[in-house]
Amino acid sequence: MARIDLGRATQLSPATITAITSDMLEEGLIVGIDADEPKAPLGRGRPRSLLAIDGGAANVISVRISVSRIDLALADFTGRIFHSRKVYYDASTANAATFPSTLTDAVRTFVSEAGIEPASVLEIGVASQGIVDTNKGEVVWSPAFSGRNIPLVGPLQETFSARVTLSNDTNMITEALHWSDPQRYSGTFAVVMVDYGVGMGLFLDDHLFVGASGAAAEIGHANHIPGGARCRCGRRGCLEAYLADYALLRMTQGLADDTDPANMPVTPQTFEELHDRAEGGDAGVIASLHQAGTALGYGIARLLAVIDPARVVLTGAGIRAYPFMEGAMHEALEAALVEDLRRSLTIDVVPWNEDFIRRGLIAQAMRRLDETLVIATGRSR
Amino acid sequence: MARIDLGRATQLSPATITAITSDMLEEGLIVGIDADEPKAPLGRGRPRSLLAIDGGAANVISVRISVSRIDLALADFTGRIFHSRKVYYDASTANAATFPSTLTDAVRTFVSEAGIEPASVLEIGVASQGIVDTNKGEVVWSPAFSGRNIPLVGPLQETFSARVTLSNDTNMITEALHWSDPQRYSGTFAVVMVDYGVGMGLFLDDHLFVGASGAAAEIGHANHIPGGARCRCGRRGCLEAYLADYALLRMTQGLADDTDPANMPVTPQTFEELHDRAEGGDAGVIASLHQAGTALGYGIARLLAVIDPARVVLTGAGIRAYPFMEGAMHEALEAALVEDLRRSLTIDVVPWNEDFIRRGLIAQAMRRLDETLVIATGRSR
DNA sequence: CTATTTTTTTCGACGCCCGAAAAAAAGTTG
DNA sequence: CAACTTTTTTTCGGGCGTCGAAAAAAATAG
Numbered sequence: 001m002a003r004i005d006l007g008r009a010t011q012l013s014p015a016t017i018t019a020i021t022s023d024m025l026e027e028g029l030i031v032g033i034d035a036d037e038p039k040a041p042l043g044r045g046r047p048r049s050l051l052a053i054d055g056g057a058a059n060v061i062s063v064r065i066s067v068s069r070i071d072l073a074l075a076d077f078t079g080r081i082f083h084s085r086k087v088y089y090d091a092s093t094a095n096a097a098t099f100p101s102t103l104t105d106a107v108r109t110f111v112s113e114a115g116i117e118p119a120s121v122l123e124i125g126v127a128s129q130g131i132v133d134t135n136k137g138e139v140v141w142s143p144a145f146s147g148r149n150i151p152l153v154g155p156l157q158e159t160f161s162a163r164v165t166l167s168n169d170t171n172m173i174t175e176a177l178h179w180s181d182p183q184r185y186s187g188t189f190a191v192v193m194v195d196y197g198v199g200m201g202l203f204l205d206d207h208l209f210v211g212a213s214g215a216a217a218e219i220g221h222a223n224h225i226p227g228g229a230r231c232r233c234g235r236r237g238c239l240e241a242y243l244a245d246y247a248l249l250r251m252t253q254g255l256a257d258d259t260d261p262a263n264m265p266v267t268p269q270t271f272e273e274l275h276d277r278a279e280g281g282d283a284g285v286i287a288s289l290h291q292a293g294t295a296l297g298y299g300i301a302r303l304l305a306v307i308d309p310a311r312v313v314l315t316g317a318g319i320r321a322y323p324f325m326e327g328a329m330h331e332a333l334e335a336a337l338v339e340d341l342r343r344s345l346t347i348d349v350v351p352w353n354e355d356f357i358r359r360g361l362i363a364q365a366m367r368r369l370d371e372t373l374v375i376a377t378g379r380s381r
Numbered sequence: 382m383a384r385i386d387l388g389r390a391t392q393l394s395p396a397t398i399t400a401i402t403s404d405m406l407e408e409g410l411i412v413g414i415d416a417d418e419p420k421a422p423l424g425r426g427r428p429r430s431l432l433a434i435d436g437g438a439a440n441v442i443s444v445r446i447s448v449s450r451i452d453l454a455l456a457d458f459t460g461r462i463f464h465s466r467k468v469y470y471d472a473s474t475a476n477a478a479t480f481p482s483t484l485t486d487a488v489r490t491f492v493s494e495a496g497i498e499p500a501s502v503l504e505i506g507v508a509s510q511g512i513v514d515t516n517k518g519e520v521v522w523s524p525a526f527s528g529r530n531i532p533l534v535g536p537l538q539e540t541f542s543a544r545v546t547l548s549n550d551t552n553m554i555t556e557a558l559h560w561s562d563p564q565r566y567s568g569t570f571a572v573v574m575v576d577y578g579v580g581m582g583l584f585l586d587d588h589l590f591v592g593a594s595g596a597a598a599e600i601g602h603a604n605h606i607p608g609g610a611r612c613r614c615g616r617r618g619c620l621e622a623y624l625a626d627y628a629l630l631r632m633t634q635g636l637a638d639d640t641d642p643a644n645m646p647v648t649p650q651t652f653e654e655l656h657d658r659a660e661g662g663d664a665g666v667i668a669s670l671h672q673a674g675t676a677l678g679y680g681i682a683r684l685l686a687v688i689d690p691a692r693v694v695l696t697g698a699g700i701r702a703y704p705f706m707e708g709a710m711h712e713a714l715e716a717a718l719v720e721d722l723r724r725s726l727t728i729d730v731v732p733w734n735e736d737f738i739r740r741g742l743i744a745q746a747m748r749r750l751d752e753t754l755v756i757a758t759g760r761s762r
Numbered sequence: 763c764t765a766t767t768t769t770t771t772t773c774g775a776c777g778c779c780c781g782a783a784a785a786a787a788a789g790t791t792g
Numbered sequence: 793c794a795a796c797t798t799t800t801t802t803t804c805g806g807g808c809g810t811c812g813a814a815a816a817a818a819a820t821a822g
Contacts, residue, residue, distance in 0.1 A: 004800060013780050018802055020778095045799025046787040131721050140721045188592060200687070204585060211569060211689025222686035223679055223717040226606070233719040298604055305603035306581070306687055308592025336604040338614040340512050340521045385769060394811050399771055401809095426768025427818040764822090771816070778808090785802070791795085 002048030021051060029057050029077075029373060053078045058369055059116055060123040061107065061162070062361035064169065065152075067091050067129070067144045067196065070103065071354075072110045074121075075362045077369070083114040084358075095147025100155035107156065123368055124162045125361035126152055127169040129197065131218060134210060137166050143196060143232070163368065168210075169193075172360030174201030175208055177313060177350070179363040189311040190303055192219065194296070194318030195352075196266075197232070198240045202307065219303065220244070224295050229257035242295035243318065245270040251288035252277075268317075275321040286324055293325030297332025304341050315350040322349050383429030402432060410438050410458075410754060434459045439750055440497055441504040442488065442543070443742035445550065446533075448472050448510070448525045448577065451484065452735075453491045455502075456743045458750070464495040465739075476528025481536035488537065504749055505543045506742035507533050508550040510577065512599060515591060518547050524577060524613070544749065549591075550574075553741030555582030556589055558694060558731070560744040570692040571684055573600065575677070575699030576733075577647075578613070579621045583688065600684065601625070605676050610638035623676035624699065626651040632669035633658075649698075656702040667705055674706030678713025685722050696731040703730050 007017045024030045033050040055076035064071040068091040073084040087106040094102065111118050130142025137153025139145065156164040170193045177185040191201040198220030202209040220240035221233050228237030229247065241247050241257070246264035250257065252274065277285040300312055314322065333342055388398045405411045414431040436457035445452040449472040454465040468487040475483065492499050511523025518534025520526065537545040551574045558566040572582040579601030583590040601621035602614050609618030610628065622628050622638070627645035631638065633655065658666040681693055695703065714723055 002800075014801065015781075015803085016779055022802090043799080044789045044797070046785095046801065048800065131719075141719070202687075204590060205588070207586070209585060218686045218689075218722060221719055221722065222683045226675075226679055226713070226717070235717060235719060237717070294607075298607055302603045302683055303687065305599050306583075306684065308599075332607070336607070336616060336618070338512075338522075338602055338616060341599060341602065383769075395770065396772085396812075397810055403771090424768080425766070425820045427770065427816090429769065766819105766821075768819080769817080771814105773814080774812095776809105776811080778810105780807080781805095783802105783804080786800080788797105788799080790797070792793105 001052070002050055004048065006051075025051075027373075028054055030054055055080060058122045058373070059120045060125065060362060060365035060369065061111070061121055062358050062365065063103070063107065063124060063126040064357050064361065065103075065126065065128040065139075065142075065144050066169075070106055071358065072107065073358050073362070074110070074114050074116070075365075077366075079362055079366055081358070081362070083110075085110055085113070091144055092146055094145045094150070096150045097147075099145060099147075099150050100152065103152065104155050104159045108159065119161055121160060121162045122372070123365035124156055124160065124164045125172075125365045126156070126164065126166045127172045127357050127361055128152070128166070129169055129199075132166055132168050134166050134168075137164070139166070141233075163372075165364070165368070167361070167364065168199070168201070169357050170199030170201040171208060171210065172201075172358075172364065173315065173356045174203050174360070175363050176356045176360035178203060178208075179359065185311075185313075188307070188309045189313060190307060190309045191313040191315065192296075192300070192303075193316035194243050194314070195316035196245060198243050198299075198318075199316075200303075202309075204307070219299060222299065222302065224298055230259065230261065232261040239295055239299045243292050243299075245274075245318065248274055248285075248288050248292060251291060252282075252284050254284070271317045271320050275324075278321055278324045289321050289324035290328045293328030294332045296325060297329035298336050300329070300347075301333050301336035301342070304337055304345060308341065310344060311346045311348060313348045313350055315352050315356070317352050319349060319352060382433070383431055385429065387432075406432075408754075409435055411435055436461060439503045439754070440501045441506065441743060441746035441750065442492070442502055443739050443746065444484070444488065444505060444507040445738050445742065446484075446507065446509040446520075446523075446525050447550075451487055452739065453488065454739050454743070455491070455495050455497070456746075458747075460743055460747055462739070462743070464491075466491055466494070472525055473527055475526045475531070477531045478528075480526060480528075480531050481533065484533065485536050485540045489540065500542055502541060502543045503753070504746035505537055505541065505545045506553075506746045507537070507545065507547045508553045508738050508742055509533070509547070510550055510580075513547055513549050515547050515549075518545070520547070522614075544753075546745070546749070548742070548745065549580070549582070550738050551580030551582040552589060552591065553582075553745065554696065554737045555584050555741070556745050557737045557741035559584060559589075560740065566692075566694075569688070569690045570694060571688060571690045572694040572696065573677075573681070573684075574697035575624055575695070576697040577626060579624050579680075579699075580697075581684075583690075585688070585690075600680060603680065603683065605679055611640065611642065613642045620676055620680045624673050624680075626655075626699065629655055629666075629669050629673060632672060633663075633665050635665070652698045652701050656705075659702060659705045670702050670705035671709045673702075674709030675713045677706060678710035679717050681710070681728075682714050682717035682723070685718055685726060689722065691725060692727045692729060694729045694731055696733050696737070698733050700730060700733060 003017045003021060007014050030051050031054045033052050055078040057077040060075050062073045068088055070087040070089065073081045075081045089102050128139045128142055129144050131140040133140050138149050138151040141148050153164045153166050170191060173193060174191045186206055188205060189203050193199040200219035221238045223237045224239045224242055225237040229241035230236055231238035231241035245266045246261040249264045249266060249270060250259050274285055278289055384398045384402060388395050411432050412435045414433050436459040438458040441456050443454045449469055451468040454462050456462045470483050509520045509523055510525050512521040514521050519530050519532040522529055534545045534547050551572060554574060555572045567587055569586060570584050574580040581600035602619045604618045605620045605623055606618040610622035611617055612619035612622040626647045627642040630645050630647060630651060631640050655666055659670055
């Protein structure tokens with residue numbers, strides 16, 4: 001990227017750009033590129049001298065924890081992922097006593113296997129399913145663990161010199177969407193992820209919103225029907241109990257809605273299978289998806305009433321079957337909310353991509369790195 | 382206030398304070414006070430020379446529109462209200478054609494009666510019940526008008542040289558709470574006002590949150606029971622249809638829940654009367670308040686799941702009867718939400734005070750004035 | 763009257779940003 | 793191929809807001 005483009009992007013004068021970039025060159029955060037191969041259409045004028053972020057300046061690690069699996073990725077200062085690995089663990093025995101060492105061991109092995117200096121890792125971003133407390137740095141409750149209140153930040157921080165940050169996984173999808181298309185995903189929007197559970201991320205007034213304890217946006221456990229279907233959390237009537245894989249399975253099998261979710265034989269392929277059966281014309285599955293669509297519509301309607309986002313993004317494995325939910329969802333929206341409050345809404349359906357969470361974690365780590373390296377060290381001296 | 386205290390409050394050095402205050406003195410925004418009467422405990426050292434905001438520098442007007450009444454107040458640059466008046470109008474005929482001139486006439490009369498220069502009014506803050514669109518500056522729908530889409534900002538702005546801002550009335554309560562006790566009411570909290578309808582204000586990450594179109598936080602029309610009781614908005618099952626005065630009346634009278642709210646004989650005293658009957662032991666009223674408490678509990682539970690505020694403030698005329706709703710509300714909270722998500726919650730019950738909205742309007746106008754006068758004109762020159 | 767204490771102001775400096783002008787490095791033209 | 797044009801980058805001087813240190817101001821204490 002040339003200096004003049006940086007000026008246009010940041011709205012700073014060329015003079016300022018030169019000042020800042022020369023500082024950063026001195027510190028080794030960026031490097032000049034001696035482009036020997038001039039890009040074809042080289043017009044008049046002094047040619048641009050391109051600058052690039054120096055990938056070697058720092059490394060970051062993203063850690064995504066889902067049920068029985070840890071996804072690790074290593075990225076350089078440009079954000080490029082140059083090493084990744086999946087590690088499996090036994091979710092049924094993981095608790096506050098056992099999991100921290102499982103995790104630190106996995107990360108340590110990962111770093112040495114990548115052949116980088118452990119000290120070059122300046123940020124570690126961790127995302128987990130379930131309810132997390134970002135302040136305390138622990139997972140309050142998650143299907144990924146058998147125990148509760150699993151500390152993750154503390155153990156990692158003690159083992160590595162990096163700064164460690166724990167986030168809600170759907171929040172990271174939200175962050176990733178914002179980074180991938182800032183034009184579209186800015187201002188105020190909400191992300192609803194239908195998957196093993198139902199998660200939510202909120203981007204409000206151009207910032208990722210994290211509640212008081214970092215446990216916000218748990219729309220999956222917002223009540224849909226008082227005293228309704230049994231949810232994994234033990235309550236009744238949560239939105240999740242009408243939308244998640246176990247809920248759909250329970251409905252298609254005609255089981256009572258207080259059947260214990262733990263007894264439902266869900267697999268990572270459940271949504272896929274249900275979608276295929278619906279496409280094959282299975283009336284029972286279609287009816288269940290219709291019901292789920294209704295629940296989703298009411299959930300979105302309540303969200304609109306409280307937050308009024310300009311856009312709602314639907315994603316997650318469960319959204320595969322969206323075509324069978326769409327009609328009921330819109331009917332529910334209309335039944336639940338006066339037109340004035342839903343007039344300006346846009347709904348995006350984004351095909352699920354596991355990589356979103358990883359991308360979000362790295363984007364967030366990059367932002368933090370920028371603050372540390374550029375703002376603090378960089379200019380003010 | 383002395384310069385040294387300003388320094389402590391703003392974290393600026395004494396040198397900077399002197400620079401800023403001398404600029405402001407020159408511009409007449411603040412004045413020095415020659416305190417002839419030294420405050421009793423005058424110790425050693427150079428005595429503080431106090432500074433005060435110059436009340437005469439500017440005036441602001443707050444306009445609160447409720448059903449058939451306009452509350453006007455005039456405040457000086459210190460925020461002191463020195464003139465106020467109530468004006469009545471016919472809500473049943475007020476619409477987009479008639480109301481704007483009613484309003485501008487009322488404000489014009491008010492200003493001339495106060496004996497101030499119209500040009501000295503730099504900000505006019507307007508709050509209305511119902512759904513407002515702050516961007517467009519019009520009231521989309523409100524019980525205070527018979528028509529829809531009533532423009533308010535445009536007409537006032539044309540008549541006066543002031544900047545005019547339209548806000549949701551519950552948002553102004555939120556703003557007022559923050560100003561009256563910034564220690565307690567900061568960070569992330571929600572205000573639920575139970576009155577003629579049910580309104581909500583959100584303060585998120587130290588800022589008043591207004592959704593994409595300014596119509597956020599309409600929790601009253603968030604669905605409580607799909608297909609449930611009939612609401613004034615025409616939908617079924619809105620939270621309001623279980624909490625508002627007409628809803629309580631409908632329940633105590635044993636009427637079907639699809640009875641048209643417009644036919645319920647509510648008065649401004651309805652809540653008061655219901656409260657008295659409950660105190661007198663009227664089992665029907667007590668049962669109705671119990672039901673309302675349940676609805677409120679579910680509403681708060683859903684709010685917690687989505688926003689996770691550290692505090693929820695309950696206020697409004699309808700909160701008079703809170704003691705009869707409290708038990709059911711807590712039961713509903715427990716039934717609706719896992720403990721993890723409600724653990725950190727504090728509920729404040731703030732007795733209703735009509736003055737809140739006015740205070741919030743003026744606080745907001747002051748903030749805007751500060752931005753205009755101090756930031757823009759003041760320093761940068 | 764001198765010392766002490768506290769508040770306020772003055773002074774010089776630094777960091778960040780800017781506009782204007784100059785320099786650099788190419789292409790274009792006669 | 794030298795002079796001109798164009799575009800990008802750098803240099804230079806200045807403005808603004810902030811700061812620390814020192815000085816000044818205004819009171820009390822002894």
